[in-house]
Amino acid sequence: MGDSTNFASKHQVFDVSVNVTESKRFDDDGRIKRTGSVWTASAHIITAVIGSGVLSLAWAVAQLGWIAGPIVMLLFSFVTYYTSSLLSDCYRSGDPLSGKRNYTYMDAVQANLGGLQVKICGWIQYVNLFGVAIGYTIASSISMMAVKRSDCFHKHGHKAPCLEPNTPYMIIFGVIEIVFSQIPDFDQIWWLSIVAAVMSFTYSTIGLGLGIAQVAETRKIGGSLTGVSIGTVTEMQKVWRTFQALGAIAFAYSYSLILIEIQDTIKSPPSEAKTMKNATLISVSVTTVFYMLCGCFGYAAFGDHAPDNLLTGFGFYDPYWLLDIANIAIVVHLVGAYQVYCQPLFAFIEKTAAEWHPNSKFITKNISVPIPGYKSYNLNLFRLVWRSIFVIISTFISMLLPFFSDIVGILGAFGFWPLTVYYPVEMYIAQKKIPKWSRKWVGLQILSVTCLMISIAAAAGSFAGVVSDLKVYKPFKFT
Template sequence: MCFFFLFSFFFPGGFQVKVCGAIQYLNLVGVAIGYTIAASISMVAIKKANCFHSSHQKDPCKVSSNPYMIMFGVAEILFSQIPDFDQIWWLSIVAAVMSFTYSTIGLGLGVGKVAESGKIKGSLTGISIGTVTETDKIWRSFQALGAIAFAYSYSLILIEIEDTIKAPPSEHKTMKKATLISVAVTTVFYMLCGCFGYAAFGDLSPGNLLTGFGFYNPYWLLDIANLAIVVHLVGAYQVYCQPLFAFVEKTAAEWFPESKFISRDIEIPLFGFKSSYKLNLFRLIWRTIFVIFTTVVSMLMPFFNDVVGILGAFGFWPLTVYFPVEMYIVQKKIPKWSTRWLCLQILSVACLIISIAAAAGSFAGVVSDLKVYKPFETSY
């Protein structure tokens, strides 16, 4: 608990708010990179599936992920010009439907493969020693903790979502109910997909479950699932990046209040609509640069599992555990050294240890990948 006490003592509340914001926005940048990599993997999977089908499995069908990252980046440049967070509600709904679609397909294929083979692969202790070394197994276990933490990264935009909810009832009551339902449904799907995926593939389970069923049977169903992933990530990218966009643009307006480049909107009429689109040059240029940056970084480091693990490890403890716990203690006026206070601190420290372990495992994975990696030449 030494780290916690030192952090609380040397960095008072106001500074901690700034630290929380910095970590949040760095994580949002990382999420954009992770989503770009994930979307390209699914687009490559679609290409490979169709290639295998047309060549009757005779062509190895090596496909570079770079063109697909660029395609995803171009789409995000267009969608990034949506001005505000509350104007992407429709995109969020589409993304949610797509998420349910590919999760259901992945679960169904996992159950079907287990039923077809009649046996459950894998073991309760994970990849067997011999297939990997003891050290690799430890690192991969730690990396998996980071991936699990990343899967619950909604805390990054929890407040922004709450800010768009109408009242009454009060926002926090609506959000509490929505969070309970969404986390419960998400956990059920994640557990089922993970367990049946591991039962189907055992030690050979891929990072993207939908690429493990073979690229040709049933290739059309896998195409639908991977396309749903791509559409989902197009929307999710915007949901996570809009708070960062708004922060930068608000800060720029405060620093340069007289700048017409930052504040001026150009009215562009939309044919068939009564309203017009307000084009802001600063928003157009800076958001385009941001998307280009995340796309280039994704092309430089296309290590999906490792990147996801690092992001999960980096953001899980401070944003999902430490700051919420501290706010809860202050709000409820829980006295120091009380049983409740001690339990919350033990929870916080335990999650900190998990985050450190996850970060170590993910960085070890990146180091291993870099040994055989060539920039901009990744293919699947």
């Protein structure tokens, strides 16, 4: 009897130790323990936020002027931080530490709003992610092309034609993305996000430095209080460009559509919402400082003639090697940013396909591919085929519509209100059960309606820009 009791007690101790070991390996939802921190979350956000949009800010400030330009940037930063804080509270339903997790933006909408809202949100989110892939392909090709043109100007003078087709560079970027798109999961690209974040600081700092140097050399601050004046452009062009500038700034702050996915990489305790709010505060503060400096010094350097892409519009020509470094950094950053944005879309399609066809080996089977000196890679044929097709289609569309500032404006307008403002506000109201017509409810609705009007205006201006560009553009030609 003593032996059996002793055996039972040993067996219980063994069970407890196994449970403790398992609890260290897995989270409360049975998934492998998350390891993300405030710093990895900040890196993901900065990678997503300080993207190619920063390069259009000098042009945006030029359209708005010295008064409205900085004010609009500050307002966008405040709205983005506030609504992102509301959205981070929606990661868990119920208790902030033990409530049910919502793994994606759509899961959060399903848990808090449900019904038709989920389908509408899904279409908006994933169309926007597809648009970002197009925008980043365009921006990367422009930067690759700028490296070649910069070297050409250095050899043959600033007035040399130095024309380059952008199509080959888009294809190069597409091939690179097909390779990186085979990284299976979002939480496996943390290293790519850190590299991309470093690159974003690199080219933003170079753009800022060149703007400061230009102002110091000429000892003049360009621009005016109201921006590009009537006469330089027509009254209608002034209106459309002002609206388009709002879209460009909105795009520069856009990352809410992947916020929940980033939050799902964070370890706890403390609660994921608390960590995410800290990461958001750090990231939005850092990016706003960079945006203000780059946008304002770019405008100060070039005034009303600020190019729509600060580092590729050739307001700067020298030192050419520094421009080359900046543009290479842009390309490296966009390789990572493309993945940060597209991984949620990849995961959604693959999850849906597996649910629809659970017995399909083409969709569900992983083939172990040994890699010398590293763990085996799980190759999934459906992932290989569908992600490659996605990159090919987005690259082809980029070749047809390579209009940087216009596409940036459209993306900013299309995604800002619904994903950054409307859904976070509505989910917060539902989750906290805020009474209708209460002071807080009215305040949140005023914020939402105001941002809706801004998005509509920005979309109108950007579409007008595309129509204007299409009148003179011939696809697959030299630019």
